[in-house]
Every structure is written in C-alpha cells, then in structure tokens.
Amino acid sequence: MDKKRKILIIDDAVDTVELLKKRLRYEGHDTIEAYDGEEGLQMVAEHNPDLIILDVMMPKLDGYQVCKRLKSQKNTKYIPIIMLTAKSDMGDKVKGLDVGANDYLAKPFHYEELSARIKSLLAVKEAREQLVKEEKSEALNQMMDEVAHEIRNPLTSIGGFARRVHQKLSAGDPNKRYMEMIIQEVTRLEKMVQQLVDLKTTVLFYKEQSNVNDIIMEALKPFQQKCQEKGIEIETDLLDNSPPMSVDIEHMKVALCNLIENSIEAMKDTLKKRLRITSHVSDGTIEVQIADTGKGIPKDKIKNIFDPFFTSKTSGPGVGLTLALKIIQEHRGSVSVESKPGIGTTFTIRLPIKRP
Template sequence: MNKKLILIADDEIDNVILLQKRLKASGFDTIEAYDGNETIEKIFQHNPDLILLDIMMPGKDGYEVLQILRNNEKTKDIPVIMLTARAEIPDKVKGLELGAEDYVTKPFDYNELLARINSHLQSKKEVEEKIKLEKLAALSTMMEGVAHEVRNPLVVIGGFTKKLLSMTPEDDPRRPYLEMIQKEAKRLDKMIQDIYEFKIITLNINEKVSINKCLEEIIDSYTEICKNNNINIVKELSKEDVMIDMDKKLFSRAIKNIINNSIEAMPDGGELRISTDITDNKLFIYIKDTGIGIEEQDLKYIFDPFFTSKMEGTGLGLTQALKIIQGHKGTLAITSKKNFGTTAIISFNLS
C-alpha cells in the first residue's frame, strides 16, 4: 500500500522533528523544509499529498508560498493546512482566502491535527474520483459519436482496398501502400469494435469469487506468453483469501488488460510481480513490472480513451479496466517511473 506523503514546512526544528515522528508512526511518509524557498523547491520536486505550512518562515512566508502553489496548475489542488501561533481572525481569513483548506493554531493537539489531515486527504480522493468518473462518462459519449461517424466510410475504404489488392500483382510497387491502408483500416475497425464493447459493458455481479483462485487462473494463462518473452512471473498472494461478489469474466478482463500493458512494456524481458495484501479491512492487488515506465507528465492521461505511447493498440485497455474496477466499487491507481517500471494498484473495501 502506498503511503501518503506529507510535507512539513516549519522553521522550528523541534516542531518538525516532533511532527515527523508522530506522522510516521501514523503511517505517513514525510519530507521537511525549513524556509519558504526550500518549501517551494520540495513541493515541485516531490508533489506531496498534503502540506503542513507554517506562516512565519524566512525567505518566503507561508502566505507567499501558498499563493505560488495556487497559481500553478501542477500544485493548485494540493491540500494545505496552515500552522501558526498567530490566532488572530484576520490572519486565518487571509490564509483561507488564498486557498488553504484549514488552519491550526499552535500549540495544537496531535489527534485533532491527524483527524483534519485524514479528512482533507479523503476529500481530495473523493474529488479526484468524481472528476475521473465525469470525465470518463463525457469521453464515452464522445467516443460513441465518433465511432458511429467513422464506421460507414471505413467499411468503404476497407472494401475497396481489398478489391484493389485482389487486382494488384505481388510485384507491383503500389501493393505495399495498399497493404498499409488495409492494415490501418483493420486497426481502426478494431478500435471501433472496442468502443462499442466499452460502451455496453454491463456488470453481472452474481457470484462470490475467490480472489486468489481467480488471480492464479489468470497467471497460469500467461505462463507460456511470459516464457516466450523472457519475462519472469512472481506470484505473492496473501495466505488469507477473500471472497468478493463480482462479475468474474469482466474482472478477469480488467486484470488481463493491465497485464498485457505490462508485458508490452518489457520488450527485452523483465519481471512481472502480482501480489495481494489485506490491510485495514481493504484488499490490495498489485501488478508490478520492470518495464520502460511512463513519463511523469503522461500519468494523468493514462485512463483517457485512445491515450497510448505504443505503436499498436487502441489505447482503451486501461480505460476499460478502470470502468470495470469502479463498477465493482473498487479503485485503480497507477504509479510509474520512467525506465524503472510501473505498478497498478487495485483496492476493494471488505467491510
């Protein structure tokens, strides 16, 4: 399970050390900054999930740091809790007007601060999921319209290309161009089929599925493919198996879409690690590869229909996987580092 990263920005070293120890004991990762300029540098370098921001700091004060964050597209949505010994109402109002989510006055009760941190992290997650769902719905509608408009002329292109190929000798210098047109027409036709299939995905959740057994069946089906591609499969399934109400066929398709991406990301071989973990009444499924990874600027687009960095494929695999996982009331997240591999993290609440 990925730990949330919290940036502690405060020029008082004792406060930073105390917060660092308490937050790590509560399951968070932390980074620290001791002045305004270092804070800005650390934010852009590490992209934390939440910032605890002191107002009175050297270099740039908390207000200046906050203003810079909110004016930058990359950092404008990071939750910020202001920390200060100044309890005057105008100071609080200024911080909130600049876009801080919350305001805590020193000395503070750690349990109260922890509750606020968890609340803002949960709110951020809910907003991100809502945006993702709305975006997916809008793109789905657009895809259907595009597919409808493209299908008829595509049939004409494919049909006439096939006829021209039947009339063209094998040694004709124009034949490779016709074959290229036919190949691309078939690829577009496959894309349109995938679009219609994506649109009509309907979950039929009518059976309890053993997650371990389901994953083992999927892994077994990839044994030969991975062997042929010099990919070592590592299986680390939790000893504690769980049964979940789901559509096994569609869930398997989602997992296979992710695995297919992993295999394609390792053209020279590598390791595919599939593991499960049960923590805090949640099931986590990890699919990790040692492939080429994804550029940081591309990560926010990976669930968009048709987004792909591959020469082949429709770019609908992860979009489809996300829709299926969300249909089962689960979440799907992707972490990646260029040249170091990618990890897909699927989670389900077990309560």
C-alpha cells in the same frame, strides 16, 4: 481498506514537525516532512500530498511564497493548505488567504482544532474528486456512444474496400504497401472502437468462483507467441493454493490482457525484455503485479495513463488501460502504478478476497 492520506508538514521548527508527525501518524495518516520552503516544493513534486501544513516564517522561501506558487500551478492548485504562524494579526491572516491558503491557524494552537480542520479539508477534497470522477464518467459514456456510432460504419467500409483492392494488386505493385498500411490503421481503429463498446458494457457482470492464477494464465496465452517472436522473456511467480474469488472471469481476463499488452508495447525498443507476473496474498487482498523492463513512464504522466485516449511515450492512444481500471474497480479492487524511465513499469492490482 481505507486509503491512507499523505500529509506534508513544512516547518523549520523541528519540535513542531516531530509533534505533528507523531500525532498525524497515530491518526492513521502518512506524513512527509520538509524544513524550508524550497525543500517543501520539492517534496510536493515528488510525493503529491493530499494536504499540506505550511508554516509562514521559514528560510529560503516563506509560507506565503510557497503557497502562491502551489496555487498557481495546475497540478497542485487543489491541494488543501493549512497555514500555521506565530503571527496572529488580521492582516497576516488575510494575506495567507489571499495567496490561496484554505485555512489559517495561529500558534500556539490546540491539536484537536487542527485535526478537525484537517478532516474537514480532506472530506471536501474527497468529495470534489468524486464529483470530478462522476462528471468524467458521464462525459465518457456519452463520448463512447457517439464515437462508436459515428466511426464504426465508415471504418467498416474503408477497411472492406482497402482489403479488396489489396487482394487485386500484384505482389510487386508499390501500392500494395500503402494498402497494407491503411488496413493496419483501420484494424487499430476498429480495435479501439470495440474497446469503447466493451467499456460501455462492463456494467453487465456475471460473477462466479474462480482462481486468479487460472485467469492470469488464460490472459497470457494470446501473447506467448508474440513474446517469443519479440524476444520477451516471460516469468511467472504465482501463489500456491490461491483462495477462490467471486469474479467475472471474462471481464477480468480482458483487464489483465490490456495491462499485459501495454507492458509488451512498452518494451518495443528496449534491449532488455522481461515480462514478470506475480500473485500473492496481502492484508485480505490478492495482489497481482505485472512488471516490464520497458521505457518507463515519466512521473508527470503517470496520473493520466488511465484517461481514455491518453498518449504516453511508451504507447499510442487508446482505452485499454481505462477499460482495465474500470473492470478492476467494478470488482471493488484498485490499480497502482510504479515506473522509472529507462527501467520499467509495474502495475499492482489489488482485489479483495472477501466482498466488503
């Protein structure tokens, strides 16, 4: 299933917006509309579009001002912008390109030409994103090798000596508590190193026919006692007669465990604690949702949560979510995240029923 691209149309001419919206949606794109510069900037912040069609002459903020602001910000500088204007003077065109527009089209224009330019800019954006992903993956692999090698041996020594000292200390010794803190942190780092090793070895797959519901229930088992102790209510709503899938059972179990653990961690300091896991079939895929009533993730942090060692307000640094994403992508699946601070977070996993 191809991902629909989101295109933001910013133009104060309602007729132009409606025409572009109909044509773009007919071509399979999603559209968002804004009718002045300020509203356009607000829509960019809310929807993070893949491309912007931007009129020049608008109230409040003109297209040049909007373009300049977007191209000066780290989060929006790489969004392609096509400027539309009734001005055909070369100086206006140069001004648009100078403030960062990727293309410039004078009104009236042929839609076929605009469509071709949209396709070209989206292809360039997709190629850039793929290159960044590959470079990040290569850097990650190198980092994993170095970290696992340089940290594992010292951690083993520190943990081993700390446990020996802890055993020899009397129950009332105040240093016993400090030893417990050291052991706890060493255990956390050992787990992180193991996740790095797991991340490196996920390229080795053994796929077999399995039922996703069985994998979900197996992934839940290690957390049932912990949820009971923490007062977390577990709800499951799994589809009947789940179609068989070709998956690496152990790897998929690891992915689900990491997502479940993240949800449990997010509810650490909340009053309402509910973990809800559902599965159903949608558009040729099996969708698994893992929802919590935790603190939620701020909007500006969501795009980074799958980066290794990223720290959010809901959980500490690690590679659990990175590992989950990699495993799911190796199964030709995807993960999306919806979150609202103070309400909770939902991870949606989509896995193809049949291999494309």
